[in-house]
Every structure is written in structure tokens, then in C-alpha cells.
Amino acid sequence: MAEAAIHRRITPPGFGEQVADALLSGRGIWPAVPAIVVLTVVAVIPFAILLSLGFSDFEISRGAIVSQTFSLAHLTNALTDPLYWITFQRSMNLALSTTALCLLLGYPVAYLFLTGGRWTKRLILVLTIAPLLTSGIVRTYAWLVILGGRGVLNSALLQTGLIDQALRIMNTHWAVLIGMVQIHLPVMILPLIAVMSRHDSRLVEASENLGASRIGTLRTVILPLSVPGIGTGSALVFTLTYTTFVVPQILGGGNYLNAATMIYEQVVFSLEWSKGSVSSLILMVTCLIVLVAIALLTNHFTKWTKGHDA
Amino acid sequence: MTQAAKSRARISPKGEVSKLVAAGSAGATKTGKAARLPSGSRNSFKACRKNVINAQGAESRATARQVLPANEKSLEENTVHLTRRTVLGGLATATTLASPSILRAQGRELVMVGYGNESDAPLIAAGEELGRRNPGISLRVIGGLSAEALAQIKAARGDSPYDLAVMGSPAIINALAEDVLIPLDFSKIPNSGNVDPRFMPYGYNVGQPIWFEGIGIAYDTSKIANPATTWAGLWSGEYNGRIGMCRPQSNLGLGVLAATCEAFGMPQDDMAFALNKWQELDPLVGRSPPLLQQMIERGEVDLAPLWHVNTALAAGAGLPIGYVKVTEPGPLMLPTNIVHFVNTAEGTADLVHEFADILLTEGIQKMAGSAPIYFGTVVKGVPVAPEAAPYVPSTMAELDSTTSLDWPIFAPLRGETVETFDRIFAA
Numbered sequence: 001m002a003e004a005a006i007h008r009r010i011t012p013p014g015f016g017e018q019v020a021d022a023l024l025s026g027r028g029i030w031p032a033v034p035a036i037v038v039l040t041v042v043a044v045i046p047f048a049i050l051l052s053l054g055f056s057d058f059e060i061s062r063g064a065i066v067s068q069t070f071s072l073a074h075l076t077n078a079l080t081d082p083l084y085w086i087t088f089q090r091s092m093n094l095a096l097s098t099t100a101l102c103l104l105l106g107y108p109v110a111y112l113f114l115t116g117g118r119w120t121k122r123l124i125l126v127l128t129i130a131p132l133l134t135s136g137i138v139r140t141y142a143w144l145v146i147l148g149g150r151g152v153l154n155s156a157l158l159q160t161g162l163i164d165q166a167l168r169i170m171n172t173h174w175a176v177l178i179g180m181v182q183i184h185l186p187v188m189i190l191p192l193i194a195v196m197s198r199h200d201s202r203l204v205e206a207s208e209n210l211g212a213s214r215i216g217t218l219r220t221v222i223l224p225l226s227v228p229g230i231g232t233g234s235a236l237v238f239t240l241t242y243t244t245f246v247v248p249q250i251l252g253g254g255n256y257l258n259a260a261t262m263i264y265e266q267v268v269f270s271l272e273w274s275k276g277s278v279s280s281l282i283l284m285v286t287c288l289i290v291l292v293a294i295a296l297l298t299n300h301f302t303k304w305t306k307g308h309d310a
Numbered sequence: 311m312t313q314a315a316k317s318r319a320r321i322s323p324k325g326e327v328s329k330l331v332a333a334g335s336a337g338a339t340k341t342g343k344a345a346r347l348p349s350g351s352r353n354s355f356k357a358c359r360k361n362v363i364n365a366q367g368a369e370s371r372a373t374a375r376q377v378l379p380a381n382e383k384s385l386e387e388n389t390v391h392l393t394r395r396t397v398l399g400g401l402a403t404a405t406t407l408a409s410p411s412i413l414r415a416q417g418r419e420l421v422m423v424g425y426g427n428e429s430d431a432p433l434i435a436a437g438e439e440l441g442r443r444n445p446g447i448s449l450r451v452i453g454g455l456s457a458e459a460l461a462q463i464k465a466a467r468g469d470s471p472y473d474l475a476v477m478g479s480p481a482i483i484n485a486l487a488e489d490v491l492i493p494l495d496f497s498k499i500p501n502s503g504n505v506d507p508r509f510m511p512y513g514y515n516v517g518q519p520i521w522f523e524g525i526g527i528a529y530d531t532s533k534i535a536n537p538a539t540t541w542a543g544l545w546s547g548e549y550n551g552r553i554g555m556c557r558p559q560s561n562l563g564l565g566v567l568a569a570t571c572e573a574f575g576m577p578q579d580d581m582a583f584a585l586n587k588w589q590e591l592d593p594l595v596g597r598s599p600p601l602l603q604q605m606i607e608r609g610e611v612d613l614a615p616l617w618h619v620n621t622a623l624a625a626g627a628g629l630p631i632g633y634v635k636v637t638e639p640g641p642l643m644l645p646t647n648i649v650h651f652v653n654t655a656e657g658t659a660d661l662v663h664e665f666a667d668i669l670l671t672e673g674i675q676k677m678a679g680s681a682p683i684y685f686g687t688v689v690k691g692v693p694v695a696p697e698a699a700p701y702v703p704s705t706m707a708e709l710d711s712t713t714s715l716d717w718p719i720f721a722p723l724r725g726e727t728v729e730t731f732d733r734i735f736a737a
Contacts (some may be wrong), residue, residue, distance in 0.1 A: 045646035061491050062652045064468040083729065086737045149609040170610060171594055253605075254557040254595030257736035268461045270725030271484060 047280075074274040078282065088282060091259040092290075094173070095242035102188040102237045103230065105181065110229070111222070112190035115307040117142025128186045136183055140250045143179045144170065147251075171253025179247045184240055188233040194220075195229030196222065224301065235291055242287050259283045270280030332675065361437050394572055419448045423475035426453015429619070429685070432678040433476070436668040440661065447661060456481040456558075463490050463651065467472045470651035474662045476520070477511040477649045479714070480561045480721035487722065492650045498663040501670035501689070509688040512714060517647030518666040519684035521678050524635065524702055525565050527643040528606055528621040529613035531630040537613055540574035541639040544591065554605050555612030556592040558727040559584075561644060562599045566615045566725065568715045571641045579720040581727040585734050595735060606631060619702035622684040626697075633701055641712050642701050643686060 013021065022030055029036070054075065058068040072209060078084050113124045146152045147169040154166040169175050203225070205216040245260040252258070259279065264277035339690075373411060420437070424430040430451045437449025444482050456477045463470045476557065477485065485491045493516040496502045503511075507517040529537040533552075533642050538544045544553065558561035558581070567584035577584050596602025603620040607629055621633040635641040648666040650659060668674060670689055678685040679702075680695035686702040687694070694704040701713045720727075 015593055028437075046725060060464075060489055062468050083737055144608070145605070159394070166609070168610070171605075249597060250357070250601075254555075254597040254601075255735050257732050263733075265559055265728055266725070268455075269457050270462065270728055271457075271460060272725045275725075287677070 028245035050273075050277050051281055052274075052279055053273045054276075056274070061089045062275065075281075078278045080277070082178055084279070084282070086256050086261050088259055090173075090257070090282075091242055094176065094180065094248075094258060095179060095238050095290075098184060098241040099188075099238045101177070101181045101235050102185050103234060104151060106185055106192055106233065107226075107230075109189050110196050110226070111218070114196045114222070124189075128189050128193075130159045131182075132186055137250070139183055139245055140247050143175065143181050143182070143251055147175055147178070159268065170251065171255065173252070174246050175251040176256060176258075179282075180241050180244070183247060184237045187236045187240060191232040191236065192226060192229040195232070198225045199225050227301040231294055231302075235294045238290055238294065239287060242290070244282060255272055326425060329604065329676050341682070355407065409584060418655070418657070418661075420448055420473045420658065421450050422473065422531075422666070423454050423456060423459045423472050423477075424451035425476070429683050431683060432669065432674050432685075436665060439668045439674075443664065443666055444661065449543045449665070452535075457484070460488060460490065461486055465487060469653050472651055473654045473658050474648060474650050474665070476646050477517060478561050478644050478646055479514065479517075479657070480512050480518050480522075480564060480717045480724070482647060482649060483718055483721040484724065485512065486516065490652050492659070492661060494518050494648070494666065495659075499661070499667045499670070501667045504670060504689050504691070506688055506690050508712075512645040512717070513647045514718070515643050516672075516727065517649040519645040519647050519688050520666065520669045521675070521688055522643040522645045523613060524618035524637050524686060525562060525569070525644065526615040526618055526621070526701075527613055527634045527642070528603070528624070529632050530606060531632045531633070533612045534632075537634050539636060541569050541633055541640070545587070549591060549613060551592045552592045552612040553591050554596055554602050554611035555588055555591075556599055556602050556615070558595050558731050559724065560598055560614065562602075562617055562726055564720065564724060564727065565642065565644060565715055565717075568720050569636075569639055572715070577719075579718050579722065579723060581723055581728055585727075585731055589734055618686075619684050622698065623682065626682055627681060634737060635701075635703065637711065639713055639715075641708055643703075643714055644713055645688065645714070646685070 022028075024031075040110045052068075055070060055072065056068045057071045057073075058065045060066065106213075109124060109128070113121055116124070134230050144151070148154070149166045149168070149170065151170075153169070154163075157163045158166065171179075173176055199222075203221055207221045208214075212220065243260055245264055248256055248258045249264075252261050260283070263283065266272050267277060316540070325542045357716070398457055420431065420440075424433050430453065433451050434449070437451065440449060441447050452472070456475055459472055460481070461474055463472070467534070470490065494513075496518065499518055505519060509522065513519050525539055538546065538549070555566065558567055567581055568578040570584040571578045571580050574587065592607065593614075596605050598615070599617050599620050602611075602614050602616060603624055606614055606616070607624055615636075616633075618633060618635075621631060625631045625633070648662070648669065650662045672689070672692055675689045675692045676688045676695070677683070679687045679692065679698055681697045684695075684698045684701055686698075694702055698704075703709045
């Protein structure tokens, strides 16, 4: 070992080894360079091109843009149009309520994972991951079978005599919300499990030994320690819900319009790319604002936890 | 070198390399230096290699005297005598081996936008016929909306990933606005002369009409005994809250709005009027015709304007769904056309024309007009299949009154109409 170490010191590493050392050292941005290049080519550049269309009037010949002039008209029109405000407000409400419901339903599952036995943990993991193995479209269509006029829910309620006429759940905001929560629940549970199972279980034991009740331990020990998981899960669920397209498309019906479906229609059916570009920009900016708020809140409560630890 | 090493060197098919290894092994073993040198050292490797070369140099000449005669004999035995037969045989073998590549180079694949369901069958059958007539040519049908294809071509800045498409008349108007179509030369489509003249204008001089779809009213026969037979009849008050409609982003939704205008004596492009009239009916809205069809199937609406093809498919599956060929205006039809996209490969145009011609043959038209496809035929003299008669104009009176809409005046309003629709229904 010592001889080999001396030899390494004597023989300077070649250029290839130096590059490999730099990449594997974890210092700087080098390890992320391949991902940055790929993202730049497939995401940043196309998105920049798309955004540029929102700030220009252009002419097309044989499918190609032949002239382009700068214009702020599309942005100002969008910002002063009540339809945009209503649509984005609806999307925001839907995303925030989905995130809150996913947290309310997901946190107890993650807590059960933390406190449960080996088989409980395995069962929770299987039940959480299994839905992710099927397509989101298939899972959304399953709700058509359940919530439809002749669906499982209405049939059961009619047969038991609780209602005498089928409830109209499909093609409403509630159908979209139910579908959203079910589809995105695993995305909330998994980060919570990851963060909560990482903590030292002796902290919980110490809390209980010091006389804290289970609720007290949950409130003062487990909950503060799981704040990073709550932040990560909330950010993921919010982003996916705010920008989702499939669930409102299938469960919301033609009367239901959210930001993603509006952009799809502007780009594909109306072929009004300037409007689609401006809508995408508004979607991205508003999404970023909420993500920053989630990050700040997470940091705030994590610092508070660390302060108590110290 | 040991006798065994010499023997290995002689019989080895690897020649010099094997001899070097054999000699090197012997030399290294003899000196024993390799085992004593530090492992992993570059210097040790150089020393080892030097030993191998020295050992070979000392003994290789003696070994060569024994090896050479055997090699010469082997060379003599293995010499290939070139004759005419061997040359021809070699050429034949090379041609056989290369033929897949040659065929691939000569082959060409036409890519078209189709329906993505069983309605693609006549397109595929026509593609196979095209392949039989032109060896090496094949057709790939990709399911999708023509609107999505237009968006993709626009995204690709005019470099179309498709050669051709089936496209309804309103989509042609949008495609012309985007300047992504090459007009077809109808003189290169001999069967075009057999097409009923009333359909030809709906290709707008760029597309060839191949069949049509009707717009009527689909209804749940278990809930409605006597459905409306005219467009204005929908406003009798009987259907309020029970009716479905399609968003105007689809040709169906847009066409129904224009028909509504026509039914109430308004210009077909007065979309605000039509939308307000539909709001009176308190409709449930389907995002697309297939989703609207599913809403009827699930019992969410009792009736809705629908393509005759969607209705026939649902009824064919045994569901209690009937169809009315609504009049005043109507029965309404929308021709489907073959169109050729810009910036496709050279030589594609002839194939597209030939493909359109095949689609207009009697065999393909009969196939497209029967179950489970149910398209209306545009070719004169092709009879309506009995199973399609409840859905497409089949009597002389129906055929005479069959009409379409003035798509060029309201199709360009699609985006604006969708926005107005959202302001009224979704906001």
C-alpha cells in the first residue's frame, strides 16, 4: 500500500486521469455538465424559441417563419384579459387544494411507515409504488368508471336507496380534484417516507421517555424533523398539478378549462403560438413564485428546527 | 525454449504472435525476473517485455528453420486458383449478401396521418396496393389529429415529418393559412373523374375528397323516443340540461355552431349568436367527439350532435344509441380529403397521387363504406352498405338534400370561437 502510494506521488497522473478526478471529486459544476448540455439542447433552447414567439408578430411561408417583429401586445392582452385571470386562478386553486389534500392524506401514511412493523412498511411501499407502474391516463380513465353516471359510485348509491337520481360528479371541478389527489398522492408520500425514515429513532424514544405523549412527540419531534419532506413533496405535487393536462382533459369535460389545457388548445387547435407562448410564460412565472414560497417556508421551519437542536 | 514451447509455436495458427508469447513465457520463466518485480509498475512491464524480446532473439532463428518448411507447404495447399467460376460465384455471393441493403436503398416509406383506429383499414389496404404496384414502397399510417400534425409541422418550421394526411375541409383551410400544403394535380388521379361533383369543391383545389362523414344527432333510445329531426327542434325546451355538445376546437363543434346559425337565419360565421343559443340549452360539453360519444354511452347526456361514424360504432357495439340525419340544414356532411404536405422527399408527389387514386377505386370505397367503418362514399355508383344506411344519406331524396357548410367563412374563426366559448361556458 505504502509503496503504491509513493509510486502514485512519483508518477504524475495523465490528462485523462486528471479529468476523471475532477469529474468525480464533486467539486464545481463538472459532474452536472452532461445533464446541463442535454437540458440546454432539449429544454432551454426550444423554450427560449417558444418564448420569443410571445414577444413578436411573425409571418409564415411554407410552414417557416419568414419575418418577425418585436411586440408586447400579446403579453399586455393576456394580462388584461379576465379569461386568463380566471383560468390561472382556477389552476392555482386546484393545485394548492390538491397539494393540501395530498399532504393531509399522505402524512398519516408516512407516519404509519415510520412507526409500523416490517410487513406494514413493505405493504405501504408496495401500495404507494404500484400505481406509479401504470400510466396516468389509465388511472384517470379508471375514475370515469367509478364516477360516471352509470359508474360504480352512482350504482351503489342508487341501489342502497341513498339517492334516487345519479349524481353528476364527472365533468365537474370535484372530479378533477379527486383524480388529481389520487394520481399525485404517491409523489407526496415517497419524499415524506424518505425524510422521516432517515431520522434517528432514539429521538422519538427519548421524547417518550421524557414523558411526552404520542401526539406531543409527533408535534414537537417528528413533524419538525419531517419539514424537508413536506417541502419536497409539496413542491413536487404543486408543480405537477399546476401544469398537468391529462386529468382536467379527461375528468373535467369540455366546460373545464385550466392553464395547461388552454395552452394546448392555443398551440394545437388555434395555432396561435404567440398566445400559447405568453400563457406558458405566465404559467412558468407563477409556478416559480409558489415554488420559491415553498422553499422559503421549508428553510424557515428547518432553521427553526435546527435552532432547537442546537 | 523448451521442446513443448517450440511445438506450440509450430502448430499455432496465430503464427508470430503465438511464437512471441511462447518465447516470452519461456524467457521470463528462465530469468525469473518478472515474478520479483513490483506489480503494477510500468518499469517492471518494460523489463518483462525486454526479457521476452531477448529470449525470442536468442532462439527464434533455430525455431524458424523447423517452422518455415511447414508454412511453405501450407501456403501451397491454401493457394486459391482464380477461375471464371470462382469469380462468378463470388459475385453471386456478394450480391446475395448485399441485396437487403440494395433493396432498402431503393425502398421508400410514405408516412401519413390517419385516424389511429379501425378507420385506418382502407388506408392500409390502399397502401398495400400501392406497395404491390411499386415494389419497395410502403405506407406507415400514424394515428392523430390533423390539427396536431399541423402544429408539429409548424414546430418543425415547415419540415414536415409526414408526407400526406387525411384531412377534413376546415383543417385544409387552417393548413392553407399556415402554407403547409402542396396542391394535388387532379389530372394525375384518373379516378377523381368518378367522384360526385358536389364533393370536389370541399378539397379547395388542394385536396382530393375520398369519403365523407355526416353530422347528425345521436340519442339514447332508452330515454328519448322521438328526437328532434331539425336543428331548430333542439330548442323546443324538451332537451335543456340533457343535451351534450362538442367544444368548437373540433370540426364537429364548429360545424354545429354554423348549422345553428343557419337554422335560425343568421350568417354561418355569427359564432357569438350560436354560442348564446347553445347556452340556453344548458349543455354538458365534450372535449372531443370520442369523449362526447362516451358521455352518451355513460348516460351523462341523453342526446348530442355527433359524427355518424362515432354513433354507428357505439350502436354497433350493442349500445342503445340511435341517429337522426338532421335537416334544415342537412343532412350535413363533411368530406375527408387526401392532402400532400410541403417539404417532403422528392418523388413523393407521384406516389401520393397514385395512393389517392387507389382510395377512389370501388373496392376500397366499399370497404370504407361498410361496417365497422361506415364512411360515406364520394364515388358515383358505389352503393351504400345496408348496415350504413341508417347513418349516411341512402335514398335519392336524402342524397339530393345532402349539403355541407360554408367552411371557409367560419373555419378561420376557430381560435376566436374557442375563446368566446370559454368566456361563456368555462369562465
